[in-house]
Amino acid sequence: MSVQKAAVVGTGVIGTGWIVRMLANGYDVVATDPAEGAEEHMRRAVEQAWPYAEQLxxxxGASKGRLTxxxxxxxxxxxxxxxxxxxxxVEELKQTVLQNIDRHAKPDAIIGSSTSGIMPSELQANLQHPERFVVAHPFHPVYILPLVEVVPGEQTTTENTEKAKAFYEAIQMRVLLVRHEIEGHIADRLIEAIWRESLHIVNEGIATTEEVDKAFTHGAGMRYAQYGPFLTFHLAGGEGGMRHMLKQFGPALKKPWTKLEAPELTDELYDKVVSGCEEQSNGMSMSELDAHRNEFLVKLYDLVQEYWPKETEKTRV
Amino acid sequence: MSVQKAAVVGTGVIGTGWIVRMLANGYDVVATDPAEGAEEHMRRAVEQAWPYAEQLxxxxGASKGRLTxxxxxxxxxxxxxxxxxxxxxVEELKQTVLQNIDRHAKPDAIIGSSTSGIMPSELQANLQHPERFVVAHPFHPVYILPLVEVVPGEQTTTENTEKAKAFYEAIQMRVLLVRHEIEGHIADRLIEAIWRESLHIVNEGIATTEEVDKAFTHGAGMRYAQYGPFLTFHLAGGEGGMRHMLKQFGPALKKPWTKLEAPELTDELYDKVVSGCEEQSNGMSMSELDAHRNEFLVKLYDLVQEYWPKETEKTRV
Incomplete structure (x- = not known):
């Protein structure tokens, strides 16, 4: 089966994001949402997002006219x-809607849920055809950010996971296959960790929301557009890479640098992290990685200068 | 006093980063480091970084020749x-070196420490002239990333904090004045939160280091180059902004979406977060913020496509 026609159930921020991405990639899309004024709201959201889809x-054959x-x-x-x-x-609501979808869809249609945190085995438990259900969790704005976490549940077949993966790749997404179910999947666990620490900082009166944002965007945030937490620290270790980094900053895991409890840095974890970083460097030397990052950051710097939010008046010391 | 001459003590990854930034901004720099081969290593690091400083x-009058x-x-x-x-x-080492600096420097010279996590009041406690000491914590690579957290200690005078701030601004940095001392200052608390959650995920066998990195860079990481955790969620809330967002995802604070304990979402915290986001939007409407983010992300997307690390062979399902 190759996908000819897509349906989108629920047309809020995420739903309309999917619609634009699917339309932009040449699919027919049928949307549904029981809310008052949903169609009008959806069409307005699609209009607003369309110019960015065009730029990408x-x-x-892609056309907004293929949306019903x-x-x-x-x-x-x-x-x-x-x-x-x-x-x-809301889990109960998702369960009810998914059962409705399952009942009325073709038995071999793929059902993907955009849930941020609920595990697929729970969501598929009461379906007649659970084998075609996956979590497919995207990131806002869905029509620009390419990541989708595809998480099969216990009852999902390998064949259907592959079919889902092929579809999301066909609409220009970067599929991260999440091999083990966990609440929040992977990305939202990282985002939630930042979020909770940010809330603690504001709650304790250490800094304002704007100061927290600035602490992130003008430093680490720029790095994270290119390399994730592991490769970033691998590079911060200089020529010794992650090996040196864990020696230098491993002890900080014992300190109250965040409200988050750290895992014990066992030999096994050490090996996983060091060999993981070496493997994902794909044969690039530390100095090649370093140059690759610098070239990117210099170009990014020009771009962000123009696009960082303007600062509000600061409290002077 | 305006700064004519800068000294850099310790010429590892961070020290050489400062040297390049200071030289590139037209200062004379004297560096020192007791390690075997330190000068040669430093000069090589400066050579490698210089082309990026040139591009920025x-x-x-800026010249590598002004480094001794x-x-x-x-x-x-x-x-x-x-x-x-x-x-x-290492706190004891920093204490000893700072006392040495304090003893031999001019009494009104500013002393800045790059410490990632130690509080300034502790580091200045045994100085003869503690009033001119600040933490000035930069981010790697220091010659590109503009953020510096300036943290005065209990004994630092307002005048000296201002002098320090003026110097870091003169070398093209974005100064975040941290008004309350806390271990890890602000930025490293966020980075450490991501880092600990990432280690838990790898430790529990949920995903590899490469998968964790990808979960971040292809989604949230792109957003964080422009907006921090608060403005990002403000935007994810659609027209209702942070107000709607806290209603939708506030309950997730009670769920095990990370290993991190969340604060209680009290009315007071709710108000701080909502009004903080509204204030830092600087009068831009939600749809203006939305368009501003999209314009940025579309340009960033072209850039990251070229600079994301190549993926290693994936385990197929």
């Missing part, structure tokens, strides 16, 4: 090859 | 107007 490049809205969920999903569910993050 | 733009190396700390610091300390992150 439209597939041949159906008031009835049963009608919306019945011919779709893939159905993307984006209702609010 | 050199100040008039002194084996003796006393000699290196004696004429300097600002002295930047970058020895390893």
């Amino acid at each position: 490049g439209l597939a041949e 809205f159906e008031k009835e969920l049963a009608e919306a999903v019945k011919d779709a090859d893939i159905i993307q569910e984006n209702v609010p993050e | 733009g050199l100040a008039e 190396f002194e084996k003796e700390l006393a000699e290196a610091v004696k004429d300097a107007d600002i002295i930047q300390e970058n020895v390893p992150e």
Whole structure:
């Protein structure tokens, strides 16, 4: 089966993001949402996002005209090859809507849920055809950011996971296959860690929301657009890479540098982290990685200068 | 006093980063480090970094030729107007070196420490002239990333904090004045939160280091180059901004989405976060913020496509 027609259930910020990405990649999309004024709201959101999709490049034949809205969920999903569910993050509601989708969709249609945190085995437990269900968790704005976490549940077949993966790749996404179910999948666990620490800092009166944001964007945030937490620290270790880094900053795991409890830095964890970084360097030497990062950051620096938010008046000392 | 001459104590990754930034901004720099081969290592590091400093733009008269190396700390610091300390992150060592600097420097020279996590009041406690000491914590690579956290201690005078701030601004940095001392200052608390959660994920066998990195860079990491954790969530809330966001994802604070304990979302914290986000939006409407972010991300997307690390062979499902 190759996907001809997609359905989007729930047309909030995430749902409309999916719609734009699917349309821009040349698919027919049927959308549904029971809310008052949903169609109008959806069409306005699609209009607003479309210029950015155009700048990124439209597939041949891609058109906003290939979007239809159906008031009835049963009608919306019945011919779709893939159905993307984006209702609010309330487990009971998601269960009910997914059962409805499952009942009215073709038995071999893929069902993907955009859930931020709920595990797929829970969401598929009461479906008639659980084997075609995956979590497919995107990031806002969905029509620009390429990451999607695809998480199969216990009952999902390998074949269907592959089908889902192929579809998300076809709409220009970077698929991260999450091999083990966990609440918050992977990315949101990192985001939630930053979020909780940020809230603690504001809660304790250490800094304002603006100061916290600035502490991130003008430093580490720039690095994270290119390299994640591991490769960033691998590079901060100089020629010794992660090996040196863990010697230098491993002890900080014992300190109250965040409210977060750290794991014990066992030999096994040490080996996993060091060999992981060496492997993902893909044969690039430390100085090649270093130059690669610098070239990127210099270009990024020009760009962010123009796009960082303007600072509000600061409290002077 | 305006700074004419800078001294850099400790010439590892951070120390050489400062040297390049200071030279590129037209200062005379004297460096010192007791390690075997330190001068040669330093000069090589400066050579490697220089082309990026050039691309960002050199100040008039800026030259690598204005760097000298002194084996003796006393000699290196004696004429300097600002002295930047970058020895390893071991408190006793920093205390000893800072006392040496304090003894040999001019009494009104500013002393800045690059410490990642130690509080300034502790580091200045045993100085003869503690009033001119600040923490000035930069981010790697120091010659590109603009953030510096300036943290005065209990004994630092307002005048000296202002002098330090003016110097770091003169070398093209974005100064975040940290008004309350806390271990890890602000930025490293966020970085440490990500780092600890990342280690837990690898430790529990959920994902590899490469998968964790990808979960970050292809999604949230791109956003964080422009907006920090607060403005990002403000935008994710759609037209309702942070107000809606806290309603939607506030309950996730109670869930095990990270190993990090969350603060209680009290009315007071709610108000601080919502009004903070509204204030830092600087009068931009949600749709203006949204468009501003999209314009940035579309340009960033072209850039990162070229600079993201190549993926290693993936385990297929």
